[in-house]
Amino acid sequence: xxxxxxxxxxxxxxxxxxxxxxxxxxxxxxxxxxxxxxxxxxxxxxxxxxxxxxxxxxxxxxxxxxxxxxxxxxxxxxxxxxxxxxxxxxxxxxxxxxxxxxxxxxxxxxxxxxxxxxxxxxxxxxxxxxxxxxxxxxxxxxxxxxxxxxxxxxxxxxxxxxxxxxxxxxxxxxxxxxxxxxxxxxxxxxxxxxxxxxxxxxxxxxxxxxxxxxxxxxxxxxxxxxxxxxxxxxxxxxxxxxxxxxxxxxxxxxxxxxxxxxxxxxxxxxxxxxxxxxxxxxxxxxxxxxxxxxxxxxxxxxxxxxxxxxxxxxxxxxxxxxxxxxxxxxxxxxxxxxxxxxxxxxxxx
Numbered sequence: 001x002x003x004x005x006x007x008x009x010x011x012x013x014x015x016x017x018x019x020x021x022x023x024x025x026x027x028x029x030x031x032x033x034x035x036x037x038x039x040x041x042x043x044x045x046x047x048x049x050x051x052x053x054x055x056x057x058x059x060x061x062x063x064x065x066x067x068x069x070x071x072x073x074x075x076x077x078x079x080x081x082x083x084x085x086x087x088x089x090x091x092x093x094x095x096x097x098x099x100x101x102x103x104x105x106x107x108x109x110x111x112x113x114x115x116x117x118x119x120x121x122x123x124x125x126x127x128x129x130x131x132x133x134x135x136x137x138x139x140x141x142x143x144x145x146x147x148x149x150x151x152x153x154x155x156x157x158x159x160x161x162x163x164x165x166x167x168x169x170x171x172x173x174x175x176x177x178x179x180x181x182x183x184x185x186x187x188x189x190x191x192x193x194x195x196x197x198x199x200x201x202x203x204x205x206x207x208x209x210x211x212x213x214x215x216x217x218x219x220x221x222x223x224x225x226x227x228x229x230x231x232x233x234x235x236x237x238x239x240x241x242x243x244x245x246x247x248x249x250x251x252x253x254x255x256x257x258x259x260x261x262x263x264x265x266x267x268x269x270x271x272x273x274x275x276x277x278x279x280x281x282x283x284x285x286x287x288x289x290x291x292x293x294x295x296x297x298x299x300x301x302x303x304x305x306x307x308x309x310x311x312x313x314x315x316x317x318x319x320x321x322x323x324x325x326x327x328x329x330x331x332x333x334x335x336x337x338x339x340x341x342x343x344x345x346x347x348x349x
Contacts, residue, residue, distance in 0.1 A: 032062040035271055035278060038077070038087040041067035043296045050290050055281055061274060069214075070174065077102050077266055085269040086278055090174040091124050091132065091260040095329035098129055104265040106130055110276040113283035113301070118321050121300040124260045125329060132260035133282045134235075134297035137315040137324060138178050139256040141222070141240050141249050142229035151229055153253035154182040158200075162207045167221055167230040170213040171343040177332045178257040179231050180339060181325070185254050194339075201347055219243060233259055238295060238313055249313075251323070258315075258324035261297075292316070 039047075044065075052063045066073060066084055070093040076082040078100060089097065097103050105128040108114065114122050114131055121132040142151045148161055157166055169175040183204070184197035209227055212218045215236045221227045223243030232240070234256075237249045263282055265275040281287060288301035298315040299306075306316055315321070 030060065032056070032060050033271060033274060034062050034064055035086065035274055036064045036066060036084045038066045038073045038082070038084040040069070040088065041065070046294055046296055050294070051287055055278060059274065059277065084266045085271045085275045086263060087266055088261060088263050091262055091329050092174045092177065092332060094129070094262040094264060095125055095333050097264065098125055099333060102267055103129055104267050104269065104272055106265060106279070107276055110273070111280045111283070113280050116285070116303050117283055117300040118302060118318065120258060120321055120326065121260065124262060130262050130264035130279055131283065132262050132300060134261050134291070135300055135315055135321060136233045136235040136259040136261070136298060137251060137256040137320070138175050138231060138233050138259050139249060139251045140229060141232045141237055141247055143222070143244055143247055145246055146228040151250055155186050155254070157207065157229065158186060158204055162229060164207065164209055165228045166207050167210060167212050167218055167227045168204070168208055169231060170211045171340050173213050174259060175231065175233065177327060177336070177339065181327060182231070182254070198342060198346055205347055215239070222247070234313065234315055235298065255323060255325045258321070258326045
C-alpha cells in the first residue's frame, strides 16, 4: 500500500512539474515582440487606443514610442542613440534620412494597401522607401475681422496693410522652403528662382512680426492678436479656430503645398517584417477612416469616404490633392544650407 502511495505521489509531482515546465515554455513563446516607433506624440490618446492597441492585440506586439520633433528624432537615429524600428517624418526630414543611409529599403510586395492610396503618396521619395500615410496642405490662415481686404492667395501677404501683422515659418522648418518657393511664384517666376525669391522675401519682411518654428507659436500669436495672418498647415487650423472662431483657412489661388508625412523602417531593425506590416496597417481603410473622422490626419486611402462635414478641415479628395504644389525634396536638401545662410544674412536683421 505504501509503495502504491509513493508511486502515485511521484506521478502527481511529475505531472505538476511537467505542467509548470510547459507553462514557462508557453509563456516564453507568447511573450510580445517589441516594436519601437518614433513619432511626434500629438493626439497620443487617440493613437494609443484606436491605432496601436488593435495592432498590438492582433500581432502580439508591444508598441513603444519615442516622442519628439522631426529634427531631434532623426538625429537620435543618425548618431545611433536609438533602437527605433519605424520612424514617422515629414518628407523634408525623411529625405535627409535617405541621404544619410538611415532607412531600410521597403519590400513593396508587403505593402498591399499602397494600391489604394493617391499616386502622390505612394512613393514621394522613391520606390525603395516608405509611403506618405497622410498629406496635409500648407496654405494661409487669417482673421477676417482684422483685415480690410479678403486674403485669397500668397500675393496678398505682401499687402502693405499687413505691416507688422503676419508671421512666416522659419527656413529651417518643414514649411520654410515651401514659403520660399511661394515667394518665387509671387515674384512672377514660373520656375523656382532663388534670387527672385529672396528679393521678394526682403519686400515682405516689414509685414513680419517674427518667424515661427513651432505651430504652438503661431496659435499663441494669432489668439493674442499679435498677428492677423500667416502661412500654416491645414491640419493645425482646428487649434487656431478654437482660439479665434471666425478664423479662415485659405487654399491660395496660386496653389497650396503638399506636406507629406512619411513612414519608414530604420536600418538595422530586427523587426523589419513586422515594421512593414505596421506601415501597411497605417494605410488601411480602418486606420485611415478613423484618423480622418477624428480630425487627426487627412486620409490618403482613396476608398475612405467622408461627408462634407467630416471632410471639413482635412485635405481630402483627389482634385484637392492634384491641385497642390510639391517640392523636389532631394533638391531642397541639397540647397538647404545655402538658403539658411542666405536667409540669416539677408533677412534676419
